[in-house]
Amino acid sequence: xxxxxxxxxxxxxxxxxxxxxxxTDGDPYWGSGFFIAPGWLLTCAHVVGKGxxxxxxxxxxxxxxxxxxxxxxxxxxxxxxxxxRLLAPRPEAAQAVRDRWSFPDLALVRVxxxxxxxxxxxxxxxxxxxxxxGLYGWSVQTGELGIRxxxxxxxxxxxxxxxxxxxxxxxxxxxxxxxxxxxxxxIGVIKGRRTEDGVAVPVTALSELLDLRDxxxxxxxxxxxxxxxxxxxxxxxxxxxPFPAYPDWTSFQAELPGHAPPVTGIGAELRTRLYGHxxxxxxxxxxxxxxxxxxxxxxxxxxxxxxxxxxRNVRTWREGAGLLSxxxxxxxxxxxxxxxxxxxxxxxxxxxxxxxxxRADEVDPARLGAFTSWIAGQAAGHRHWAxxxxxxxxxxxxxxxRGPIDDRHGPIRNHQxxxxxxxxxxxxxxxxxxxxxxxxxxxxxxxxxKVGAPMYDGRYPWSVQLMYDGxxxxxxxxxxxxxxxxxxxxxxxxxxxxxxxQGDHGEHLAAVEVxxxxxxxxxxxxxxxxxxxxxxxxxPVGDEDAEDEFVDERxxxxxxxxxxxxxxxxRNAQAPSPEWRRRWNGVRKGPLTAETLHGRPAADGxxxxxxxxxxxxxxxxxxxxxxxxxxxxxGPVGSGEGLAAMNDALRAGxxxxxxxxDRHDHEECGAFHRQAADLLKAARHASGLHGPVRDLRIRLAxxxxxxxxxxxxxxAVFFDPPDRPPFGAEAMRPPPQAAPGG
Numbered sequence: 001x002x003x004x005x006x007x008x009x010x011x012x013x014x015x016x017x018x019x020x021x022x023x024t025d026g027d028p029y030w031g032s033g034f035f036i037a038p039g040w041l042l043t044c045a046h047v048v049g050k051g052x053x054x055x056x057x058x059x060x061x062x063x064x065x066x067x068x069x070x071x072x073x074x075x076x077x078x079x080x081x082x083x084x085r086l087l088a089p090r091p092e093a094a095q096a097v098r099d100r101w102s103f104p105d106l107a108l109v110r111v112x113x114x115x116x117x118x119x120x121x122x123x124x125x126x127x128x129x130x131x132x133x134g135l136y137g138w139s140v141q142t143g144e145l146g147i148r149x150x151x152x153x154x155x156x157x158x159x160x161x162x163x164x165x166x167x168x169x170x171x172x173x174x175x176x177x178x179x180x181x182x183x184x185x186x187i188g189v190i191k192g193r194r195t196e197d198g199v200a201v202p203v204t205a206l207s208e209l210l211d212l213r214d215x216x217x218x219x220x221x222x223x224x225x226x227x228x229x230x231x232x233x234x235x236x237x238x239x240x241x242p243f244p245a246y247p248d249w250t251s252f253q254a255e256l257p258g259h260a261p262p263v264t265g266i267g268a269e270l271r272t273r274l275y276g277h278x279x280x281x282x283x284x285x286x287x288x289x290x291x292x293x294x295x296x297x298x299x300x301x302x303x304x305x306x307x308x309x310x311x312r313n314v315r316t317w318r319e320g321a322g323l324l325s326x327x328x329x330x331x332x333x334x335x336x337x338x339x340x341x342x343x344x345x346x347x348x349x350x351x352x353x354x355x356x357x358x359r360a361d362e363v364d365p366a367r368l369g370a371f372t373s374w375i376a377g378q379a380a381g382h383r384h385w386a387x388x389x390x391x392x393x394x395x396x397x398x399x400x401x402r403g404p405i406d407d408r409h410g411p412i413r414n415h416q417x418x419x420x421x422x423x424x425x426x427x428x429x430x431x432x433x434x435x436x437x438x439x440x441x442x443x444x445x446x447x448x449x450k451v452g453a454p455m456y457d458g459r460y461p462w463s464v465q466l467m468y469d470g471x472x473x474x475x476x477x478x479x480x481x482x483x484x485x486x487x488x489x490x491x492x493x494x495x496x497x498x499x500x501x502q503g504d505h506g507e508h509l510a511a512v513e514v515x516x517x518x519x520x521x522x523x524x525x526x527x528x529x530x531x532x533x534x535x536x537x538x539x540p541v542g543d544e545d546a547e548d549e550f551v552d553e554r555x556x557x558x559x560x561x562x563x564x565x566x567x568x569x570x571r572n573a574q575a576p577s578p579e580w581r582r583r584w585n586g587v588r589k590g591p592l593t594a595e596t597l598h599g600r601p602a603a604d605g606x607x608x609x610x611x612x613x614x615x616x617x618x619x620x621x622x623x624x625x626x627x628x629x630x631x632x633x634x635g636p637v638g639s640g641e642g643l644a645a646m647n648d649a650l651r652a653g654x655x656x657x658x659x660x661x662d663r664h665d666h667e668e669c670g671a672f673h674r675q676a677a678d679l680l681k682a683a684r685h686a687s688g689l690h691g692p693v694r695d696l697r698i699r700l701a702x703x704x705x706x707x708x709x710x711x712x713x714x715x716a717v718f719f720d721p722p723d724r725p726p727f728g729a730e731a732m733r734p735p736p737q738a739a740p741g742g
Contacts (some may be wrong), residue, residue, distance in 0.1 A: 011120045033176070288508075602673040
């Protein structure tokens with residue numbers, strides 16, 4: 001038996017019907033699984049699904065059997081009762097066993113009597129093609145139930161699936177682990193075999209279970225228990241097992257060639273201790289919390305920032321450290337100095353500081369103190385003096401509650417690279433005081449949704465992108481074939497939710513900038529929801545007496561939580577005109593004044609059935625407006641007079657326009673224009689506009705509140721600054737979902 005097989009053997013389990021013979025298909029053996037934390041088994045959802053809907057719901061039990069080394073150096077079977085806690089996807093209540101299960105096809109099972117079982121080590125990042133792998137599990141295909149394994153390599157990978165090739169194992173191993181033979185870590189869960197290739201689920205897909213109801217709590221509990229288990233085994237090999245004959249995974253991995261320089265400077269013991277400390281901290285609020293810390297660390301250690309974010313659906317602090325593994329300085333022609341140890345220690349210090357200042361009431365001071373002491377000990381005598389100094393600066397006064405911190409430290413100058421970090425464009429979303437423009441802002445990330453001109457069949461191509469620091473664009477998703485206008489909100493929900501999770505960090509909620517053809521300007525983009533209904537809600541929405549009501553911000557209209565604006569997709573495809581730049585500088589400085597889009601007095605409103613004037617009929621009045629003037633229109637602008645006037649407003653260079661996108665009675669126009677004028681007066685300048693608009697949308701959402709304040713209409717905002725992002729600087733295609741890593 002190979003060293004890997006010897007290490008994996010006590011952590012493998014077979015899953016089947018309970019001892020009373022209960023099974024929907026008459027087969028007592030369903031598949032494999034493996035322990036990832038004391039008492040927690042990871043397997044495939046389709047393996048659990050063989051027990052039927054009641055087993056999937058956790059109402060009926062399953063049998064879980066594993067091997068334990070005896071004192072006579074043999075192996076004995078132990079059996080416990082397993083209860084399904086999470087499945088993704090979860091079958092409907094009356095659904096029979098599926099023939100095919102969609103991804104991620106993962107399940108977490110709680111096993112009684114298994115708290116002392118050794119657990120495998122989970123990878124903290126995705127693996128790339130050509131990674132050598134070992135596959136392990138139980139099988140009956142040879143006629144006898146037993147543990148089988150095979151070797152192979154990853155032929156291809158993305159965020160959803162691993163394609164395996166090579167000497168693949170026999171059937172029946174579904175739910176078993178796929179090990180990276182370079183690093184000794186689990187990178188996948190065996191899903192099945194298709195023709196000549198095998199298919200596995202990346203273990204990083206566990207993050208998808210965080211979106212299930214109660215999924216976040218359970219998955220974080222399991223991952224925390226996983227990291228603390230390996231830390232205990234490192235400190236005391238007999239702590240988790242009555243038989244110290246099982247070596248701990250940390251010691252085993254330290255002897256593998258994949259962890260020797262120059263692949264990484266992060267040793268297995270340091271990583272285990274780091275993850276053990278991180279396990280005691282409150283989790284990050286979302287992927288953006290982790291991604292932005294990683295980007296800050298990369299820029300500081302390398303001395304130069306790359307031109308796009310690293311897109312990863314990371315939800316834990318440990319995954320952020322994994323993204324820094326193997327980091328090198330940027331050098332022309334490739335190569336570069338290995339700096340991942342510097343980066344990981346700096347990252348740990350930033351996480352500790354962020355937690356101490358923003359989440360102090362959620363962390364045990366003693367645990368935090370132990371973490372900061374450990375980081376300081378690692379930084380002491382560090383080979384790079386500048387790195388050690390930066391870490392000590394972060395840790396200094398970490399328990400001093402005198403005020404907010406600034407994590408934007410300058411680059412560490414002990415490595416090669418430029419020291420120019422630069423400043424971005426003026427921010428889109430933060431509100432400023434009413435008396436002065438906003439001060440320079442921290443690095444922020446916003447979301448760009450682009451809907452192209454309609455094709456011959458009436459379908460609109462679309463893309464979703466992230467804009468980092470007002471300049472750099474990272475593609476998230478795109479569809480050149482397009483969809484019809486009424487399908488846009490449905491198809492954009494998932495990629496938009498994914499992008500926003502990457503953009504939100506700290507106190508920053510990513511803004512949503514929607515580039516549209518002008519005939520679609522009246523789309524209710526501020527009312528789009530990332531979920532059509534709150535998942536798993538126990539009662540009607542708004543029922544305050546429902547104790548178990550599931551609150552999910554994704555079910556709220558976007559414009560009630562964050563800045564949502566419309567931009568012009570056609571104008572932004574060209575270099576900015578002088579008029580556009582001049583008027584942008586005007587509204588940027590303010591004070592803003594309300595004008596009318598059609599050039600008539602506001603009291604004239606928008607008469608029913610108003611027909612557009614001739615070509616350039618509105619251009620003269622719009623050109624004559626002051627640069628600080630904001631055109632306002634009491635009606636939709638996707639057709640008729642509104643569209644003609646909007647076209648002339650864009651020709652005249654106007655970057656900000658307000659209008660009412662819903663149909664209404666003409667008598668309400670006077671109130672709407674007064675409402676818009678008050679809003680612009682409160683904002684004073686362009687960057688101050690978004691807070692009052694969001695507040696207005698919140699008030700308008702409740703009919704009683706709107707009537708009480710004399711408010712009316714569905715307000716839309718055209719907010720189109722030039723050079724955001726800089727013209728011609730966009731990346732057009734989404735990147736591959738997976739990247740090489742251990």
